[in-house]
Amino acid sequence: MPKTRQQKEEAVQVLTKLFKDSSSVVFANYQGLTVPQVNELRDKMYEGNVTYVVAKKTLVNRAAKEAGYDINAKQFPGMLGIAFGMDDEIAPAKLLGEMTKNTSLTLEGGLFNGAVVTQDYVVKLSKLPGRTQLYGMFLNVINGPISGFVRALDAIRVKKEESEGSSASVVEAPLEVPVAENSNAEASDTTEESSKE
Secondary structure, eight states: OOOOHHHHHHHHHHHHHHHHHOSEEEEEEOTTOOHHHHHHHHHHHHHTTEEEEEOOHHHHHHHHHHHTOOOOGGGSOSSEEEEEESSOSSHHHHHHHHHHHHSSOEEEEEEETTEEEOHHHHHHHHTSOOHHHHHHHHHHHHHHHHHHHHHHHHHHHHHHHHHHHHHHHHHHHHHHHHHHHHHHHHHHHHHHHHHHO
16 A cells, blocks of 8 residues: 555655664665565664664655765665664674675665765675674783783792792701701600619
């Protein structure tokens, strides 16, 4: 059933707001996806905090123009799906890029840092690590030298304890044994001498 004029206007308003509020936008051709694949796509988008919208190309053109972008959505082949990234700029390209591996979905182009970008650019973005992965890599880089330093300090501590333990036993053993023997010997000598008297 075709949309009414009011529904179209509402759709354009929603799309315009999404274009304005998003840090990145990726256009994809989802033609040929099965219902389970579409459901998987929507689930991944939801988990990645990415808004995914299917809209007519004429409405996309109007909304993009109102948001200040010069896009001709009619140039994209097939059926158009749009992923809007709010927090993570790479997430839309990354998530859609993962779907291209096992489905007929194709990346077509997008918007990044306020500029229109080509299909090749979006494909390259899809191969970059996501924000969470980048944070993990960054923490590994920072923690690497620190953890190495801590391990080195611990090795020095262990070596120092071992050397103190071995030198202490070498020093203590000779002192304890002769003292005990001499005191017993002296005690027995004095006892013998006193008994002879």
